[in-house]
Amino acid sequence: MTAWRSEGPRSAVQVLARYPGRSALTVLGLAIGVAAFIAMVSFGEGARLSVLAQFQTLGTNLLVVTPWAGQRQALQQPTQPLTDLDVTALRRESTTLADVVPVVRLEQDTARDGLHHWIRLQATLPAFARLHQWSLSAGGMFDGVDVAQRAKVCVLGATPVRALFGDSDPLGEVVTIGGVLLCRVVGVLAPKGYSTGGDDIDDLILLPITTFDAYWGTAAGYSRLELQPSRAALMDAAKGEVTEILFRTHRIDEGQEGDFHVTSPLEVVRAVEKTSGILTGLLRGIAAVSLLVGGIGIMNIQLVSVAERTREIGIRAAIGASPAQILSQFLWEGLALTVVGAAAGIALGLAIASATAEVMHWPRVISASGIAGATGFALGVGLVFGFLPARRAAGLDPIEALRHE
Amino acid sequence: MPPVEEAPAPELVVDAEGLCKRYRFGGEDVGVLAGVDLKIGAGEVVALRGPSGSGKSTLLNLLGCLDRPSAGRYVLAGCDVSALSRAAQAWVRLHYVGFVFQSFNLIAHATAVENVALPLYYSGVPRKRREDMARALLDQVGLGNRHAHLPAQLSGGQCQRVAIARALACNPRLLLADEPTGALDSRNGAEVLQVMLDLQRRQRLTMVLVTHDPAIAKLADRQVHLLDGRVVETEARAA
Numbered sequence: 001m002t003a004w005r006s007e008g009p010r011s012a013v014q015v016l017a018r019y020p021g022r023s024a025l026t027v028l029g030l031a032i033g034v035a036a037f038i039a040m041v042s043f044g045e046g047a048r049l050s051v052l053a054q055f056q057t058l059g060t061n062l063l064v065v066t067p068w069a070g071q072r073q074a075l076q077q078p079t080q081p082l083t084d085l086d087v088t089a090l091r092r093e094s095t096t097l098a099d100v101v102p103v104v105r106l107e108q109d110t111a112r113d114g115l116h117h118w119i120r121l122q123a124t125l126p127a128f129a130r131l132h133q134w135s136l137s138a139g140g141m142f143d144g145v146d147v148a149q150r151a152k153v154c155v156l157g158a159t160p161v162r163a164l165f166g167d168s169d170p171l172g173e174v175v176t177i178g179g180v181l182l183c184r185v186v187g188v189l190a191p192k193g194y195s196t197g198g199d200d201i202d203d204l205i206l207l208p209i210t211t212f213d214a215y216w217g218t219a220a221g222y223s224r225l226e227l228q229p230s231r232a233a234l235m236d237a238a239k240g241e242v243t244e245i246l247f248r249t250h251r252i253d254e255g256q257e258g259d260f261h262v263t264s265p266l267e268v269v270r271a272v273e274k275t276s277g278i279l280t281g282l283l284r285g286i287a288a289v290s291l292l293v294g295g296i297g298i299m300n301i302q303l304v305s306v307a308e309r310t311r312e313i314g315i316r317a318a319i320g321a322s323p324a325q326i327l328s329q330f331l332w333e334g335l336a337l338t339v340v341g342a343a344a345g346i347a348l349g350l351a352i353a354s355a356t357a358e359v360m361h362w363p364r365v366i367s368a369s370g371i372a373g374a375t376g377f378a379l380g381v382g383l384v385f386g387f388l389p390a391r392r393a394a395g396l397d398p399i400e401a402l403r404h405e
Numbered sequence: 406m407p408p409v410e411e412a413p414a415p416e417l418v419v420d421a422e423g424l425c426k427r428y429r430f431g432g433e434d435v436g437v438l439a440g441v442d443l444k445i446g447a448g449e450v451v452a453l454r455g456p457s458g459s460g461k462s463t464l465l466n467l468l469g470c471l472d473r474p475s476a477g478r479y480v481l482a483g484c485d486v487s488a489l490s491r492a493a494q495a496w497v498r499l500h501y502v503g504f505v506f507q508s509f510n511l512i513a514h515a516t517a518v519e520n521v522a523l524p525l526y527y528s529g530v531p532r533k534r535r536e537d538m539a540r541a542l543l544d545q546v547g548l549g550n551r552h553a554h555l556p557a558q559l560s561g562g563q564c565q566r567v568a569i570a571r572a573l574a575c576n577p578r579l580l581l582a583d584e585p586t587g588a589l590d591s592r593n594g595a596e597v598l599q600v601m602l603d604l605q606r607r608q609r610l611t612m613v614l615v616t617h618d619p620a621i622a623k624l625a626d627r628q629v630h631l632l633d634g635r636v637v638e639t640e641a642r643a644a
Contacts, residue, residue: 007526007532018514311510312512312513314510315510315511315512316512316523316527317495318469318471318498318504318510319498319499319504319523319524319527319571319572320495320496320498320499320500320502320524320527320528320575321495321499321527322491322492322495322496322499322527323491323492323495324492325495325527398471399466399471399472402506402510
């Protein structure tokens with residue numbers, strides 16, 4: 001008894017297939033809306049994950065001290081670099097720190113066999129790898145003995161390995177740094193990819209800080225001090241303590257501004273998460289509006305379709321189609337349009353999301369919740385906006401409709 | 406319900422008393438039907454005649470449950486249908502009434518079989534079966550070789566025969582034809598009329614035929630003349 005019910009989808013699709021051009025135009029708006037929604041959700045999620053990944057390379061349980069002239073320069077107050085004095089004081093006096101690792105950064109040329117690669121040199125201590133949760137894909141990190149002996153060894157990131165060695169094994173080979181220092185490669189860092197800003201995180205070379213000192217000197221001070229609190233819960237306490245100790249070693253008076261900055265990647269992560277959360281919400285809102293506009297497009301075309309097919313509706317009514325049957329026919333048509341539009345939108349959205357992830361070096365996120373949300377919303381829109389035209393069709397007076405030309 | 410051969414007493418299919426229809430036009434009450442009494446027995450053919458504006462179409466719409474009377478009582482095949490809801494009216498049209506229109510009113514994008522199968526679709530017959538039934542009906546009206554044609558590929562007479570097959574698809578008790586030959590030339594018109602009357606006789610259908618043509622009207626068992634919304638004259642066929 002329910003053939004007209006079970007066959008609704010099929011006959012709806014047949015009707016829509018009769019006007020392929022119009023049907024395609026009708027669903028275009030909705031498809032774009034769904035695609036935008038999925039792409040937006042993927043953007044947001046991809047950006048967030050890549051920021052998180054970036055800070056994971058730093059380690060989230062970390063404090064970073066950097067020199068910072070700030071207002072002191074303008075006020076003509078003396079500023080001091082970060083030096084061994086600071087490192088020693090921090091090691092000796094702090095109760096909250098497990099590790100203090102100085103880092104010097106320098107852009108330098110590296111060369112091997114006539115191949116050159118301009119690179120970020122980072123001179124540091126062996127603990128750097130542990131602090132950055134950086135594992136090695138070959139060999140090992142230089143150790144305390146290397147540091148004590150100013151050994152001419154280095155650890156390469158994945159990018160310089162590719163640039164200087166191609167497919168051959170770099171372990172035990174020698175690279176020339178800055179044209180003067182010949183270092184043996186003792187380890188290769190596992191690749192980490194790109195940061196949100198598009199920086200190649202793997203484009204670096206690690207060197208014992210003492211070796212660096214022998215060739216380029218560290219009198220100008222360290223680029224940064226990386227500190228690890230003994231427990232994550234001590235982060236805030238450590239920050240206060242570090243500030244206090246460095247104020248003392250730098251002889252900065254109470255009430256003055258410091259000549260350094262203490263930041264924690266965790267704070268940055270939280271700030272980024274908050275911003276990206278707001279941004280994602282905004283993008284979703286815009287996408288939802290475009291879905292709504294797509295739904296209104298479907299409604300308009302369906303209203304036109306009902307007006308054009310008034311006579312057909314009259315014929316169907318005259319031979320005995322009930323208002324409910326006519327309503328259901330047009331609801332199915334609206335729904336079929338929505339389903340087609342949503343499917344096209346999902347395909348388009350995923351394509352856009354993948355392409356963007358590729359270009360931006362983000363992790364590719366296929367957000368199931370994004371797809372489900374967009375599809376559910378689109379179907380809701382199709383039903384709601386399909387209802388008005390369908391009700392108009394069902395409400396037509398058969399006699400009037402039959403007179404319609 | 407299958408037609409009953411030789412019913413003992415002439416059962417009434419149409420039993421209408423005092424049917425009135427008024428419309429409001431720009432605040433003015435316009436009466437189109439002013440109390441029509443009409444009784445039609447099973448298997449009877451009635452020709453409805455009258456000048457244009459006399460209320461023939463309005464009466465036909467009322468008899469076909471496309472419209473509701475403003476006043477009066479209409480019993481169709483034993484049920485009072487004077488005040489049904491729209492959905493119930495649709496059900497009655499589907500199961501008790503078949504329409505044949507002057508302008509055929511076929512669905513342009515549907516084939517002959519699909520057009521004939523449409524009422525069966527609405528009454529819930531599965532696809533395979535209703536298409537078989539539609540083909541059988543098309544064979545009966547002499548369109549055995551036109552099953553898959555679209556209305557645009559058929560002549561006027563053929564279109565009207567498809568419409569007749571469609572009107573009969575759900576085994577109606579009452580066949581209503583509004584100038585069924587009005588859009589056809591005389592030869593095609595005569596053929597269509599012949600097909601319709603043959604089927605009417607074979608299935609003992611009750612039929613109301615609106616026509617201007619006195620020659621066609623003479624084929625009916627009874628002629629009812631309308632004027633200004635009233636029945637002014639009824640004449641039985643000369644024996």
